[in-house]
Amino acid sequence: MLNIFQAEINDSTLDDIKSAQSNRKRRRLRRAAVLAVAVIVVAALLGLFDQEQTVVKDGDSFTAEVQLPTVIRAGNEIELRIEITAAEPLPETITLELNEDYLMLFEDFSAFPEPESVASGAGGTIQFEVAPVPGSRQMVATLTGRASDQWSPSTGGVLGIEVKGNTTELEIRTWRIP
Numbered sequence: 001m002l003n004i005f006q007a008e009i010n011d012s013t014l015d016d017i018k019s020a021q022s023n024r025k026r027r028r029l030r031r032a033a034v035l036a037v038a039v040i041v042v043a044a045l046l047g048l049f050d051q052e053q054t055v056v057k058d059g060d061s062f063t064a065e066v067q068l069p070t071v072i073r074a075g076n077e078i079e080l081r082i083e084i085t086a087a088e089p090l091p092e093t094i095t096l097e098l099n100e101d102y103l104m105l106f107e108d109f110s111a112f113p114e115p116e117s118v119a120s121g122a123g124g125t126i127q128f129e130v131a132p133v134p135g136s137r138q139m140v141a142t143l144t145g146r147a148s149d150q151w152s153p154s155t156g157g158v159l160g161i162e163v164k165g166n167t168t169e170l171e172i173r174t175w176r177i178p
Helices: 024-045
Strands: 052-058 062-069 071-073 077-086 094-099 106-112 117-121 125-130 138-147 154-163 166-177
Touching: 052 166, 062 154, 062 166, 077 154, 094 138, 125 138
Parallel strands: 071 166
Antiparallel strands: 052 062, 062 077, 077 138, 094 125, 094 154, 106 138, 117 125, 154 166
């Protein structure tokens, strides 16, 4: 039996340090982990993980700005905010046209301001005629509801806006997470 006083003790403080050859795999893993974290940080700075998106498009006589969610979860609130700005006063009615696939994303759907009329258009679209305040140059319409539980990884659509016979279309897409 060994006694503590009989044990051999090396006086070097470098005994537990591994050689460069035996540590190579660990260094590569550490570099890969640091690189992965750097890629995630850069992606976040570029806005790839944003939960909302703003799409702006100029029509002939107006500018449309749409704020929409990029990522939703079933049962959560969805709001599609449509802002229309013009140099001249807006007409009595503005037509908003949304394809049915994107509209199926909503449950408990409501529109503000209340549409003057709702009609189905060609190609599976729904048309909402809304009335801005007379003489105004700006209008905000919101389409709200809860995200439906119908599963598909993403839902894309086209939002058409018609002001005084001038039409512009905006491509929109929302991803769903479980």
